[in-house]
Amino acid sequence: MNYVVPVLLITVLVYGLIKRVNVYDGFVLGAKKSFDLSLSIFPYLAATFIMVNCLRASGLDIYLVRFLSPPFRLVGVPTEVVQLMLLRPFTGSGSLAVLADVYKQYGVDSYVGRCASCIFGSSETVFYVASVYFAGTKVKHTGFAIPIALFCNLVGGIAACLLCKVM
C-alpha cells in the first residue's frame, strides 16, 4: 500500500512525457488553483472551528453526551465512545483528540478502544466536508445530502460496535 502514491505520481508524469505534453506547465497551472480553493474554504472552516471549540471549552458537550448516552447504549454503543460519535461530524482534529483520550483511558486493544478506532475510521466529518465542498458554489439548499450522510455515520457507528464484538 505504501507504493500506491509514488507509483501513481510516476505513472502520470512519465505518461505525460511520452504523450509529449508540457508536464511542468501543466503541473504549475493545476497547482495555481489550490490557492483560490483554500481561500474560499477558510471562512467556513473558521465558523465550524469556533463553534466546536466553544462547545468543547464550555463543557456543554459533556452534558450532551450524558443526555444522549442512554439511547445509544440501547443500540449497543458504549457510553465511552458517544462523545467521539457526537464530535466526529464536526471536526477531524477535535475527534482525533477524543480518540486519543479513549485510547489512553481504556487501552488501545480494549473493546472500547477498538470500537472507537472503527468508528473513527468509518465515519466522516460531515459538516466540515459539506462546508469545504459547497464553498465557492451558489448552493444554499443541500437537500438530503447532510441528513443521509449523518444517518450513515450513525449506522456505521452502531455497526462498528457490533462488529468489534465478533471480529
Next chain:
Amino acid sequence: MNIVWTVVTVAAIAALTFLDPQSVLTVCLDSSSQALKTALELCAVYCVWLGVFQVAENCRLVEKLSRILKPLNKRLYGNISEAAAGYVSLNLASNLLGVGNAATPSAISAIRETEKGETLSRSGVMLFVVNATSVQLLPTTVIGMRASLGSANPADIILPNLVTTAITSVIGIALVFVAYGRAKK
C-alpha cells in the same frame, strides 16, 4: 446550517461566559487561527494533487479513466458534463485507492462543474454521500495512532472497518436512490 450553527455557538459562548469570561475571545481567536493553519495545509495538499490532475488531464489520462468508469458513473450520477465526468472518475479512483487527500480536490472540482443553481442536484448529493461514506481499505490515521500507543496488533481493525464502510456506502447510495429516484440518462 444557519440555525444549528447560531444556536450551538450562542449556547456554548453563554456557558463559557459563566465559567470563564476571559477565555471566550481566546477560544474564538485560537479557532480562527487553527482554521487558517488548516486552510494553508489544505492548500499545500491540493497544490500537489491539482497539479498532478492537470498533467493527467492534459495527456488525456483522465479521459481514458472516465471512459472505463462510464457505466458506473452513468448509474450513480446520471448525465453530467464531460469535465464533471472526468473529475468524478478521479474522485472515485482516489477513494478506491485510499488516497483521501486526492479525493477532496477532485470532488470539489466536480461539484463546481455540476452545481450551477442554489439547490444541490441529485448528482451533487450522490457525490457528497459517496465521499462521506467512502469504502476505506486502510484507515491509515487510526492504524498509525494505535501503533504509536503500543497496540499488540494495530492493523486488526482493518476488517471490521472495511465491513463498516461497505455497509455505510451501500446504505448511503441506496438512500440517495430512494430520495431522488434513478439518475436521468
